[in-house]
Amino acid sequence: MNSHLSLSSRLKLLTAFGVTAALVSIAFTLVLSWRMEGAGAAINDAGSLRMRTYLMAFKLAKSADTQTIQPDIQEFDRILTNLQNGDPKRPLFLPESEEIHEQMEKVVHHWQKLTRPMLLAAATGQQPASAETLQNFVKEISRLVHLTELENARDTEWLRLFQTGLMIMVLIGAAVMMVLLYAWVIHPINHLRLGVEAIRAGRFGKKVALGSVAEFAQLADGFNQMGAHLQKLYNNLEQEVQCKTHDLARKNHELETLYQTTRQLHQTHASTEAAQDFLNHVLPQTSASAGSVRLLDFTRNRMDLAASKGLPENLQTAEQCERLEACFCGHAASRAGEQIVHFFHKEPPAQANLCEKVGFKDVAVFHVRHKEQDIGIFTLYFKEETTLEPAETDLLNTLCDQLGLAIANIRLIEENRQLAVLQERNLLAQGLHDSIAQTLTFLNLQVQMLENAMQTGQQEQVQENMNFIKEGVQECYDDVRELLLNFRTKVSRKDFTEAVETLAKRFTQQTHIPARVTWQGHGLPLSPEQQLQVIFILQESLSNIRKHARADSVEITLQNNQDFVLSIHDNGIGFSPERLKAMGSNHVGIGIMHERARRIHADLNIASVPDQGTTITLTLHENKREAT
Numbered sequence: 001m002n003s004h005l006s007l008s009s010r011l012k013l014l015t016a017f018g019v020t021a022a023l024v025s026i027a028f029t030l031v032l033s034w035r036m037e038g039a040g041a042a043i044n045d046a047g048s049l050r051m052r053t054y055l056m057a058f059k060l061a062k063s064a065d066t067q068t069i070q071p072d073i074q075e076f077d078r079i080l081t082n083l084q085n086g087d088p089k090r091p092l093f094l095p096e097s098e099e100i101h102e103q104m105e106k107v108v109h110h111w112q113k114l115t116r117p118m119l120l121a122a123a124t125g126q127q128p129a130s131a132e133t134l135q136n137f138v139k140e141i142s143r144l145v146h147l148t149e150l151e152n153a154r155d156t157e158w159l160r161l162f163q164t165g166l167m168i169m170v171l172i173g174a175a176v177m178m179v180l181l182y183a184w185v186i187h188p189i190n191h192l193r194l195g196v197e198a199i200r201a202g203r204f205g206k207k208v209a210l211g212s213v214a215e216f217a218q219l220a221d222g223f224n225q226m227g228a229h230l231q232k233l234y235n236n237l238e239q240e241v242q243c244k245t246h247d248l249a250r251k252n253h254e255l256e257t258l259y260q261t262t263r264q265l266h267q268t269h270a271s272t273e274a275a276q277d278f279l280n281h282v283l284p285q286t287s288a289s290a291g292s293v294r295l296l297d298f299t300r301n302r303m304d305l306a307a308s309k310g311l312p313e314n315l316q317t318a319e320q321c322e323r324l325e326a327c328f329c330g331h332a333a334s335r336a337g338e339q340i341v342h343f344f345h346k347e348p349p350a351q352a353n354l355c356e357k358v359g360f361k362d363v364a365v366f367h368v369r370h371k372e373q374d375i376g377i378f379t380l381y382f383k384e385e386t387t388l389e390p391a392e393t394d395l396l397n398t399l400c401d402q403l404g405l406a407i408a409n410i411r412l413i414e415e416n417r418q419l420a421v422l423q424e425r426n427l428l429a430q431g432l433h434d435s436i437a438q439t440l441t442f443l444n445l446q447v448q449m450l451e452n453a454m455q456t457g458q459q460e461q462v463q464e465n466m467n468f469i470k471e472g473v474q475e476c477y478d479d480v481r482e483l484l485l486n487f488r489t490k491v492s493r494k495d496f497t498e499a500v501e502t503l504a505k506r507f508t509q510q511t512h513i514p515a516r517v518t519w520q521g522h523g524l525p526l527s528p529e530q531q532l533q534v535i536f537i538l539q540e541s542l543s544n545i546r547k548h549a550r551a552d553s554v555e556i557t558l559q560n561n562q563d564f565v566l567s568i569h570d571n572g573i574g575f576s577p578e579r580l581k582a583m584g585s586n587h588v589g590i591g592i593m594h595e596r597a598r599r600i601h602a603d604l605n606i607a608s609v610p611d612q613g614t615t616i617t618l619t620l621h622e623n624k625r626e627a628t
Contacts, residue, residue: 025166025169026166033159036159042083043145045083050138052075052076052079053137057134065124078236079526084104090219095148097147100147102145107144110140114136115133115137160289163258208220254395269413270410274403274407275306278378286392290308290312290360291380293368293376302322305322310373312358315358356477361383364380364381364382366379366397368401369400376407378400436480446465449463450469500517506518513545513551515542515548515553515554529600530564533602536599549569549570550573552571553570553571554570556568563621565617569615569616571612574614575614577608600624602618602621
């Protein structure tokens with residue numbers, strides 16, 4: 001280093017000087033150009049005032065009235081106001097000259113006090129226009145234009161001067177920069193080039209000294225350090241490769257662990273099974289001696305043990321370890337943060353003693369979460385004081401998130417299964433009420449009538465009641481048998497057609513009513529849920545035909561195009577629209593069909609005409625069909 005300015009300081013000063021000079025020149029040039037443009041517009045507008053003055057005088061000579069001359073006067077006022085006040089948008093303004101502004105005031109005064117009143121009076125015929133007044137006014141305008149042109153010419157001279165100076169400054173600056181760059185940069189770089197050639201030849205011990213310029217002295221030191229580092233790399237290349245290979249192997253191992261654990265978790269069907277599989281995969285990847293997964297239940301304020309590995313029996317069953325407010329892990333679960341590492345000597349003695357009895361020193365507690373909801377905690381138990389690496393912590397957090405996702409999916413599947421069971425139970429109850437319960441009510445009434453007939457000795461009535469009871473029992477048996485068959489139905493994509501055909505054949509065998517099935521279209525197959533609900537609706541429709549229609553034939557049509565349409569038509573007794581409207585809210589069978597149609601977002605329509613039969617149409621529109 002020396003006492004002279006550094007290269008960067010020199011370049012900064014030169015650059016600052018050059019940029020400042022250029023900016024000043026350019027700024028003056030822009031200001032002058034803007035002034036010239038504004039003055040030019042002012043010259044044009046001022047010149048137009050003379051023309052407009054002559055125009056108004058010409059119109060007055062032609063006997064123009066006030067209505068004719070008034071627009072010209074208003075336009076003259078507007079132009080004069082713009083000249084006086086300026087218009088930055090155009091731009092338009094008079095030069096900053098006291099003489100020009102005094103002349104502008106004279107023009108305005110002459111117009112407002114003499115010329116304008118004279119023109120208005122001449123237009124109304126009160127007095128003739130004075131040519132002398134107009135001529136004097138035009139002279140004042142011409143003088144204003146002349147003064148503005150002179151000022152604009154001076155600005156033009158200044159503009160040329162600044163442009164010439166800027167050009168000379170650029171030429172001188174370029175010459176100076178060439179000389180200084182050679183002295184300050186190129187000459188030292190030549191020395192540096194010699195050092196590079198030495199490095200290329202394998203002489204890593206070559207030292208470079210570059211004069212007294214501060215930056216190049218630093219560059220020389222860096223160059224020499226680079227040579228030493230290259231020498232070290234050549235000597236220790238094998239060790240560096242092994243280090244990088246080990247790091248790559250670690251990352252691959254983390255990815256493999258994440259993949260295997262995630263795949264196994266999403267193949268499980270119970271939370272405890274998922275937790276145990278999680279421990280079996282994750283625990284061997286850590287230095288922990290034991291691990292556990294506990295599921296949180298905030299309503300009971302407890303942590304239920306879902307799985308453990310290597311954990312002593314007393315820690316698995318200890319009451320203290322199951323209460324959120326009493327357990328060390330419970331305290332950790334209530335704290336913010338994705339991962340917490342605790343050292344027991346920092347905890348209360350009671351909690352420390354419980355784990356120290358089995359030889360554990362530290363624990364690491366991780367949150368098991370899904371969508372920001374705490375599901376449980378994953379705890380690692382260490383027999384030695386341990387510090388987890390950031391990469392290991394990130395991997396364990398990611399694995400815990402996957403465990404949380406798996407447990408949440410298992411719970412969701414179980415909830416959906418329970419909901420489906422409840423819905424089917426509800427439909428079964430409705431079916432029992434619609435068929436068996438009504439039949440049993442009828443049988444109860446017949447038994448009461450039978451008792452009365454037997455007490456009074458009415459043998460014909462007794463026989464009639466017995467026949468009714470037999471028919472009711474048989475109908476009840478048929479209903480129960482049909483319900484059992486219906487709820488045993490399980491449809492797959494391949495046997496949907498077979499299931500429909502089987503229903504039609506079974507209906508014909510039971511009722512001796514021919515049922516013909518017609519298939520139309522070649523659209524995409526329905527999803528399993530849609531197929532199942534279509535089968536149930538067909539079963540309910542055939543059941544209603546068997547009970548109420550008194551039909552001779554049934555037509556079943558399935559159209560599978562863009563929309564899926566199921567149509568069931570019978571030629572039975574039918575019913576009136578009023579009865580259909582009443583049944584829509586009171587008949588349980590119809591309610592069940594509407595409910596099943598709503599499940600798959602389909603439309604159900606029932607049309608019936610007395611003595612002409614009934615048609616039930618189920619329509620599943622294209623935008624509601626599920627991908628299969």
